[in-house]
Amino acid sequence: MSTLAVSTGNSTSTPRSVPQLAAALAAGGLFGFGLALSTMIRPSVVLGFLRAQDLGLMLVLGGAVLVTFVTYRWLPRVMKRPLFGQSFGKHSAIMDRQTYFGAAIFGMGWGITGVCPGPAIAGLGAGSLELGYAIAGIALGALLQGLMAKR
Amino acid sequence: MTMFPYGWTHYLAGGLCIGIGVSLLYALTGLVGGMSSVYSSTWSYVVSRPYFQERTLVQSREWRLAYAAGLVAGAAAWWLLFGGGVRVPVRIPWWQLLGGGVLVGYGARLSRGCTSGHGICGMASLNRPSFLAVLTFMAAAFVTANVIVRVGGA
Numbered sequence: 001m002s003t004l005a006v007s008t009g010n011s012t013s014t015p016r017s018v019p020q021l022a023a024a025l026a027a028g029g030l031f032g033f034g035l036a037l038s039t040m041i042r043p044s045v046v047l048g049f050l051r052a053q054d055l056g057l058m059l060v061l062g063g064a065v066l067v068t069f070v071t072y073r074w075l076p077r078v079m080k081r082p083l084f085g086q087s088f089g090k091h092s093a094i095m096d097r098q099t100y101f102g103a104a105i106f107g108m109g110w111g112i113t114g115v116c117p118g119p120a121i122a123g124l125g126a127g128s129l130e131l132g133y134a135i136a137g138i139a140l141g142a143l144l145q146g147l148m149a150k151r
Numbered sequence: 152m153t154m155f156p157y158g159w160t161h162y163l164a165g166g167l168c169i170g171i172g173v174s175l176l177y178a179l180t181g182l183v184g185g186m187s188s189v190y191s192s193t194w195s196y197v198v199s200r201p202y203f204q205e206r207t208l209v210q211s212r213e214w215r216l217a218y219a220a221g222l223v224a225g226a227a228a229w230w231l232l233f234g235g236g237v238r239v240p241v242r243i244p245w246w247q248l249l250g251g252g253v254l255v256g257y258g259a260r261l262s263r264g265c266t267s268g269h270g271i272c273g274m275a276s277l278n279r280p281s282f283l284a285v286l287t288f289m290a291a292a293f294v295t296a297n298v299i300v301r302v303g304g305a
Contacts, residue, residue, distance in 0.1 A: 023179035024214040028221020029228070030172030031184075031267075036229035038165020039157075043243050050296035055154045056162035061270055063166025064173065068275035071174035082181035091183045091272045093264065093280035102262025103269070103284040107291025109254025112247060112299065116266045117259055118186035120252070121219050123241075125226030126234060130241040130248065137252020142190035144253070145260040146202045 019084040032122040034064070041123035041131075043114030050111055109141075172225075173271055182214065183276075185268025186222075187259040189215040243305050262288075 038060045039045045049057040076088045093099065110116055115123075115134040123131040155162070176184045192212035195203045230236060241248070259265040262284055264273055269288075273281025299305070 020180050021214055021217040024176060024182070024184075024217040025221040025224070027172045027176035027179070027184065028218040029225035030175060030221075031169050031218075032172075032222035032225025032227075033229045034165045034168030034170075034172060034225075035222070036165075036226040036234065037168060038162050040165065041226060042239055043241055043248075045157075047296055050292050051300060052293075054156055056157070056159065059159055059162035060166035060169065061266070063163050064170040064271045065274050067167055067170025068173045068177075068271055069277075071170075071177055072275050075174075075178055079178070082177065083179045085179070085181035088177065088181040089183045091268075091276040091278055091281070093269065093273050093278040093284065095280040095283075099262050099264075099280050099284050100287050102258045102260070103264075103287035104258065104291045105254050106258030106262055106265060107288030108295045109251045109256075109258055110266075110288060111292035111295025111297075112251030113243060113255065114296075115243075115248065115252065116186075116255060117190060118222060118265070118267050120255075121186070121189075122222040122226040125223035125228075126230035127236070127238040128241050130243075130245065133245045133248040134252040134255070137249040137254075138187075138256035138259075139190050139194075141253040141256025141258070142187070142260045143194055143198070143256075145257045146191055146194060146198070147200065149202045 017084060023084055031118065032125060034060075035119050035122040036126050041119045041126055041128060045114075046110075046116075046119070047114040050114070113137075169271070172221075173267075173275075176218070180214070182211075183272050184218055185264055185272050186219075187256075187265040187268055189219050190256055191260055192216075247305065258288075 035041050040060055048054040081087055113134055117138055120131050120134045120138060173184055176182055192208040192215045195208045195212050264284060269281040269284040274285060
């Protein structure tokens with residue numbers, strides 16, 4: 001069971017439980033708080049970065065990667081298993097054409113909107129209801145991707 | 152010209168907070184939490200096509216929705232406690248958000264990751280494809296955002 005979980009990058013075999021959902025809610029809360037605090041939920045700030053007027057996004061990404069890097073390395077060494085889970089998952093990424101072709105398309109959309117998947121959702125919480133249009137677009141794009149996928 | 156016209160501490164503090172959120176998810180559940188998958192996993196409730204009924208999507212759809220609900224709640228907490236509850240209007244036209252959003256959703260799911268999936272989780276795992284994906288979407292976004300300015304768009 002856990003072999004599959006590791007190979008797919010998700011602990012999919014882990015039974016869902018109330019503590020697990022509560023954990024996801026709390027973790028998402030910190031994530032959303034951070035996105036709002038860093039003003040990444042404002043498309044104008046993201047577009048300012050993309051136009052090299054404000055390099056703040058690098059600090060946001062750098063800070064998040066640094067903390068996550070330490071946790072992903074260190075936690076599996078000091079904990080046998082997660083508190084409410086079976087095993088520690090691993091992020092997997094495949095080096096294929098889809099990864100880069102998709103990234104290029106995503107980047108174009110990001111440059112058009114200044115919105116990426118996480119901040120679109122978080123922004124709603126800070127009253128930016130216009131981001132509902134972006135969420136609708138992203139959901140539609142995800143649907144199209146799934147419908148056009150070979151399997 | 153300064154690199155940080157609005158200061159830099161809130162950027163770093165926000166980034167660290169995001170990292171702590173992703174870390175908490177990992178410590179408690181062992182799950183690797185990017186954000187773009189929720190847009191596909193949620194379709195699994197209503198779309199019966201095999202792609203949307205794959206185990207990885209179906210079995211993760213509940214916690215991904217909880218994770219997304221947390222995003223809204225966390226941003227709301229910041230907004231009410233520190234943002235003064237003042238609405239900052241988004242000045243991008245709705246059709247631009249919608250149309251660009253389709254590219255964001257299609258591309259991120261085809262690439263199997265976005266700014267959080269490849270950017271945070273992938274780079275923190277030192278996954279080479281994720282580093283290259285980040286470079287690719289950053290480059291594409293830089294070019295697109297600057298072309299839009301040149302042609303007089305928002």
